[in-house]
Amino acid sequence: MKILVIKFRNIGDVLLTTPLIKNLKLNYPAAQIDVVVNKGTEAMLYNNPNITDIYTYDRTYYKSLPKIKRFFKELKFIRQFKDYDIVINTTEGDRGAFIAKFSNAKIKIGYPVKKNLYLKNAFTRNLKMDWDKHIIQNNLDAIQALHQPIHQKQVEIFWSKDDQQRVDALNMGEFVHIHPVSRWLFKCIDDELMAKIIDFVSQKYQVVITASNDTKEKQKVANILALTESKPINLSGELSLSEVAYLSSKAKLFIGVDTAIMHIAAAVNTPVVAFFGPSFANNWGPWDNHTQQGYKYKKGIQQNGKHVVIQNNWDCIPCGIDGCNGSKISECLMRFDEDIFKYIRDRL
Numbered sequence: 558m559k560i561l562v563i564k565f566r567n568i569g570d571v572l573l574t575t576p577l578i579k580n581l582k583l584n585y586p587a588a589q590i591d592v593v594v595n596k597g598t599e600a601m602l603y604n605n606p607n608i609t610d611i612y613t614y615d616r617t618y619y620k621s622l623p624k625i626k627r628f629f630k631e632l633k634f635i636r637q638f639k640d641y642d643i644v645i646n647t648t649e650g651d652r653g654a655f656i657a658k659f660s661n662a663k664i665k666i667g668y669p670v671k672k673n674l675y676l677k678n679a680f681t682r683n684l685k686m687d688w689d690k691h692i693i694q695n696n697l698d699a700i701q702a703l704h705q706p707i708h709q710k711q712v713e714i715f716w717s718k719d720d721q722q723r724v725d726a727l728n729m730g731e732f733v734h735i736h737p738v739s740r741w742l743f744k745c746i747d748d749e750l751m752a753k754i755i756d757f758v759s760q761k762y763q764v765v766i767t768a769s770n771d772t773k774e775k776q777k778v779a780n781i782l783a784l785t786e787s788k789p790i791n792l793s794g795e796l797s798l799s800e801v802a803y804l805s806s807k808a809k810l811f812i813g814v815d816t817a818i819m820h821i822a823a824a825v826n827t828p829v830v831a832f833f834g835p836s837f838a839n840n841w842g843p844w845d846n847h848t849q850q851g852y853k854y855k856k857g858i859q860q861n862g863k864h865v866v867i868q869n870n871w872d873c874i875p876c877g878i879d880g881c882n883g884s885k886i887s888e889c890l891m892r893f894d895e896d897i898f899k900y901i902r903d904r905l
Contacts, residue, residue, distance in 0.1 A: 558588040561638055561660070563646040563653040563667075565595055565614065567740075568798070569817035570692070572601040572824060573844070574647055575713045577696040582607040584705040593638065593656070600798040601817075604715035612637075614652070635659050645699045649686065654679040666702045691851035692840050710849040712824040716799040724804045729790060732763040733905070734808035734827070736801075737781055738774040739816040743880040745777065746814060746832045747891045752784035754812060757898060759787035761905050762809055767801055767818065770794035810904050814890075819843055823864060828904050833868040834890035837875045842866045858900070865900050867893065 560581055564574050571594050581590055589609045592602055596613040603611075614634065619627055635655050638644070644660045646653030646667030657665040658679040669683045670676040682702045686695055693710060700707050735758070737751045745751075758764050766782070766789050768774040778793045796804065802821045805811055811822035811829045815836045823829050823843035831843050838859060839852040845862030852859050857870040868874065869889045881888045 558585055558643070559641045560585065560588050560590045560643045561641045561645070561656070561662075562590065562592045563594075563644070563656060564592065564598075564648060565650055565652055566598075566648050567595070567817065568598045568601060569820040569841075570648070571595075571598040572714060572817065572820050573693050573712060574696055575602075575605065575607075575824075576693055576710045577645075577647065577699060578605070578607050579711070579713060580697065580700050580705070580708055583708045584700070584703070591641075601714060603799055604717060605713065606715075643703070646680070647696050647699065651676060664703070666699050688837065688840060690839065691842070691844065693844055694851060710844075711846045712820070712844050714799075714802045714821060714824045716803045720797065720800045720803050724796070724800055724807070727790075727792075729763055729765060729807075731809055732765045732790075732807075733758045733810045733812065734765050734767065734805050734822065735789070736767045736811070736813035736816065736818040736822075738768045738777045739814050740769070740771070740774070741879060742773065742777065743885050743887050743890075744814045744816065744834060744836070745890065746834075746893070748777075748781045749784055750893060751781050754898075754901065755781070755785050755789055756787045757901065758810075758812070758905065759785075759789060764789035765804065765808070766791045766793060767796060767804070768793035810901075812901065815841060826863075829864040830901055830904065831864070831866050832890060832893075833866050834874070834887040835876050835878055835880075837877065838866045838868055863904075865904075867897050867900060869893065 564571050591610040593612040596615040599611050599613050638656050639661050641662045643664045644657045644662045649668040654670045654676040665680045666682045667680040684698050755764050768778045775793045805822040805827050806825035808827050811827045813819045814832045819831050829843040837855050839855050842852045843864040845864050848862040856868050856874045859866045874889050880886050
């Protein structure tokens with residue numbers, strides 16, 4: 558049996574498909590399970606023993622092609638997935654539906670496409686997104702659509718020995734991992750507040766800062782560190798995602814914002830303090846592998862096992878908008894009460 562799982566989303570979204578993949582393997586132990594994802598997100602699935610092959614879709618490359626050439630290239634990409642027994646599209650969107658449509662699979666599971674009549678019947682079993690529960694639980698609806706049991710709900714991430722050796726060579730001792738940025742800067746808290754958090758933690762532990770190699774992220778980190786009195790270790794742009802995963806697994810605590818690295822920290826069972834603004838915590842809060850449960854509320858301060866989400870309880874939260882009034886700055890992330898420090902202190 559061959560099973561294809563499709564996740565055309567971002568890094569954190571891909572990581573949160575691993576409970577689905579694990580349950581597929583537990584229910585179909587002899588099956589070959591392949592995954593197709595956007596290029597740049599595949600590191601979340603490296604070294605995963607439940608996956609045979611990982612395919613990537615390079616969105617930037619296809620968009621750069623002339624229309625006719627792009628059509629035939631896209632068609633070739635889609636048709637390589639025709640020989641599967643089960644196809645599961647875990648997100649809404651046409652591209653995953655096209656793969657299902659062109660597949661010879663008898664079982665095609667996914668979210669129905671409403672605007673494209675050609676794709677109206679792309680799936681044999683339809684899913685329905687429930688925004689009142691965590692994205693992991695939505696992903697696992699595919700297992701129920703297969704009429705199979707859900708054995709566990711743990712997020713998994715793996716790394717190589719080389720990843721481990723490189724991080725171990727840094728000899729950092731006991732430390733707290735802080736990832737103060739997101740690919741979407743409207744998810745970041747006020748620079749001065751983050752600087753205060755770094756200094757607060759530095760009184761007791763070494764602080765290790767990470768960020769991607771993106772110029773804007775590194776500049777954001779530089780702005781924050783210019784406001785600190787302490788001297789954290791700054792590894793911005795220096796580690797791969799799998800190296801960051803191992804780094805986070807060694808940390809006493811993770812502090813950050815709503816981003817893929819937050820999900821990675823939770824996946825390696827490091828306690829997480831996460832700042833949320835426009836996002837729905839009940840959908841995207843750090844998943845606790847021990848409780849294997851989601852969050853009860855869409856906003857406010859919530860604890861889930863060893864993790865805590867810090868979010869204001871304003872009427873406008875969560876809005877899902879990339880900043881207030883087109884500013885790309887979320888006012889709800891600029892102002893927090895001083896008592897938030899107790900949630901950090903209690904975990905140090």
